[in-house]
Amino acid sequence: MTQFLSLLLNGISLGVIYSLIALGFVVIFKSSEVVSFMHGSLLLVGAYSIVRLQDPLGFWGGALAGIAITGILGLLVDRLLLARMRGAPVISLAILTIGVDIVLITELTRLIGPDILNINHPWGGQVLHLGSVGITANRALAIVVAAVLIAAFFAAFKYSNWGVAMRAAAEDGEAAALMGIRLGRVSALAWVVGGVLAAVAGLFLVGSPTPGVTPAVAAVALRAFPAAILGGLDSTGGALVGGLLIGVAESLATGYQDQLAFLGRGFGSVVPYVVMIAVLLVRPSGLFGTRELTRV
Amino acid sequence: MLSVREMHVTYGGTVRALRGADLEVADRQVATVLGSNGAGKTTLLRATSGTLRLHRGRIDSGSITFDGTDLAGKDPAQIVGMGIVQVPEGRRIFTRLTVEENLRAGGLGSRDRAAKATAERRVYDLFPVLADRRSSRAGLFSGGEQQMLAIGRGLMANPKLLLLDEPSLGLAPQMIGRIGEVIREIHRQGTAVLLVEQNATMALAVADTAFVLDIGKVSLNGPAAELAATDAVQRLYLGHGATEESEHGPVDTGASATNPPRTTRTLSRWSA
Numbered sequence: 196m197t198q199f200l201s202l203l204l205n206g207i208s209l210g211v212i213y214s215l216i217a218l219g220f221v222v223i224f225k226s227s228e229v230v231s232f233m234h235g236s237l238l239l240v241g242a243y244s245i246v247r248l249q250d251p252l253g254f255w256g257g258a259l260a261g262i263a264i265t266g267i268l269g270l271l272v273d274r275l276l277l278a279r280m281r282g283a284p285v286i287s288l289a290i291l292t293i294g295v296d297i298v299l300i301t302e303l304t305r306l307i308g309p310d311i312l313n314i315n316h317p318w319g320g321q322v323l324h325l326g327s328v329g330i331t332a333n334r335a336l337a338i339v340v341a342a343v344l345i346a347a348f349f350a351a352f353k354y355s356n357w358g359v360a361m362r363a364a365a366e367d368g369e370a371a372a373l374m375g376i377r378l379g380r381v382s383a384l385a386w387v388v389g390g391v392l393a394a395v396a397g398l399f400l401v402g403s404p405t406p407g408v409t410p411a412v413a414a415v416a417l418r419a420f421p422a423a424i425l426g427g428l429d430s431t432g433g434a435l436v437g438g439l440l441i442g443v444a445e446s447l448a449t450g451y452q453d454q455l456a457f458l459g460r461g462f463g464s465v466v467p468y469v470v471m472i473a474v475l476l477v478r479p480s481g482l483f484g485t486r487e488l489t490r491v
Numbered sequence: 492m493l494s495v496r497e498m499h500v501t502y503g504g505t506v507r508a509l510r511g512a513d514l515e516v517a518d519r520q521v522a523t524v525l526g527s528n529g530a531g532k533t534t535l536l537r538a539t540s541g542t543l544r545l546h547r548g549r550i551d552s553g554s555i556t557f558d559g560t561d562l563a564g565k566d567p568a569q570i571v572g573m574g575i576v577q578v579p580e581g582r583r584i585f586t587r588l589t590v591e592e593n594l595r596a597g598g599l600g601s602r603d604r605a606a607k608a609t610a611e612r613r614v615y616d617l618f619p620v621l622a623d624r625r626s627s628r629a630g631l632f633s634g635g636e637q638q639m640l641a642i643g644r645g646l647m648a649n650p651k652l653l654l655l656d657e658p659s660l661g662l663a664p665q666m667i668g669r670i671g672e673v674i675r676e677i678h679r680q681g682t683a684v685l686l687v688e689q690n691a692t693m694a695l696a697v698a699d700t701a702f703v704l705d706i707g708k709v710s711l712n713g714p715a716a717e718l719a720a721t722d723a724v725q726r727l728y729l730g731h732g733a734t735e736e737s738e739h740g741p742v743d744t745g746a747s748a749t750n751p752p753r754t755t756r757t758l759s760r761w762s763a
């Protein structure tokens with residue numbers, strides 16, 4: 196039982212990180228119909244910037260600067276590349292993001308080299324004990340920060356002008372344009388939000404119990420992709436639920452891998468995809484999705 | 492106020508939708524553009540609202556000015572800012588948003604909070620149905636209510652000129668009459684209206700001036716009352732011996748009750 200609770204809690208802490216990434220993903224898809232395959236590298240850019248900037252700026256300054264840089268990178272990708280390709284097939288846009296991803300990952304891999312870089316989180320590798328259940332301070336904080344960010348996000352999505360503009364543009368871009376809503380601005384802002392959320396996720400993802408910043412982190416981040424898909428690629432609520440589901444499933448599969456040995460070692464890391472496929476078989480447009488992946 | 496001169500528009504470089512259209516809307520006037528399917532009515536409105544680009548269309552030649560300012564090259568948001576708002580064909584309300592949110596979206600083109608509050612009151616006064624159900628999802632509304640919401644949403648940016656694209660589309664005669672009244676009221680409150688219609692009966696009844704668009708060109712124009720009396724309009728648009736059928740299914744023209752069987756009129760729709 197203790198093991199179960201512990202795996203559940205750690206699964207949730209991993210899940211909220213996935214949720215953050217998946218939310219950015221969904222917001223970008225809703226506003227610009229672009230499936231961002233570069234979210235893994237975006238996250239890695241965030242984590243790497245924080246590592247490099249924490250020496251001159253200190254942890255907090257480095258974290259803020261790294262998060263800002265990632266948001267700006269998202270903005271640049273949207274303004275410099277995607278905005279010029281408006282109207283291109285959705286597939287071309289997705290492939291463009293794959294291209295950017297490869298470029299970024301290659302460069303980051305070179306920069307990081309064989310080392311494992313560490314972010315000096317002030318909370319370090321401490322472990323908190325809730326009764327007999329343990330969780331690292333890093334992951335506990337991830338839950339708190341993610342909860343605050345996700346709540347803020349949903350409030351903005353529901354009540355702010357930005358949220359109304361975003362939802363209107365997502366439903367009918369032309370009608371939104373006729374109201375004077377600037378579609379370019381809506382998608383630019385979505386990319387900033389996507390970048391910022393990815394960087395925050397990165398900040399926690401490279402902390403204890405995960406080893407520091409390595410190129411492999413980008414692949415871990417990509418597990419938020421099945422999270423977004425199984426939630427329904429155009430559903431913000433789905434991103435949240437999908438992230439949690441994937442996080443918990445992964446944590447349980449890894450924790451019980453001895454019992455699941457017949458499925459093979461390392462089953463934990465494929466679980467996100469297995470869960471996604473299972474959900475899509477039953478509900479092709481995801482748990483809360485309203486439309487097919489490829490819209491016309 | 493709005494002046495369109497020798498307007499030529501093509502889609503995708505090949506489909507010629509407007510071929511030298513001329514049109515003039517005077518201050519505080521209701522003007523109507525009649526024409527059958529594919530005549531170029533919607534294209535004319537898109538050229539005005541700056542949304543041709545979203546359809547891979549472009550102005551090849553001709554000019555379009557609003558109070559003397561050239562509209563070509565302006566983006567939709569700038570045009571809304573200048574006081575021109577288009578209510579699109581087929582309503583296109585945001586079905587997943589509530590009535591209130593739809594109206595809020597309609598006001599996003601302007602920053603003036605006080606003006607928006609006034610506009611919102613105006614809309615709710617004009618359409619009490621909406622006021623009663625402001626937090627319902629718009630997708631649950633009937634066709635007539637959705638059209639009212641679409642018009643209300645368009646009024647939120649306080650336009651000087653409201654462009655309406657076939658507001659009677661798919662509505663029952665009684666509701667069409669109601670839309671006609673609404674247009675009169677909006678006009679009385681000081682907003683000019685450019686009304687695109689296939690329902691000539693309603694349109695000619697509310698408009699001051701009328702234009703007949705035929706394969707991308709204005710073939711007839713003049714005071715609405717005079718135009719209503721001409722043979723051509725009687726025959727082609729008021730159903731005396733002719734009718735049209737919308738691609739969206741049969742459109743109740745409102746005049747059908749008094750004008751029984753009619754033959755189908757064919758205009759060269761695929762004009763490319």
Ligand SMILES: Nc1ncnc2c1ncn2[C@@H]1O[C@H](COP(=O)(O)OP(=O)(O)OP(=O)(O)O)[C@@H](O)[C@H]1O
Pocket residue numbers: 502503506507508526527528529530531532533534535546547580689738760761762763
């Ligand atoms: N997005 C588009 N791409 C290509 N051609 C188009 C497009 N929209 C309209 N057209 C063509 O331009 C011409 C004029 O179309 P438009 O929609 O302006 O007509 P309309 O008078 O509004 O017709 P309706 O009464 O059916 O709404 C038609 O030949 C039409 O096929």
Ligand SMILES: [Mg+2]
Pocket residue numbers: 532533534580656
């Ligand atoms: Mg039309």
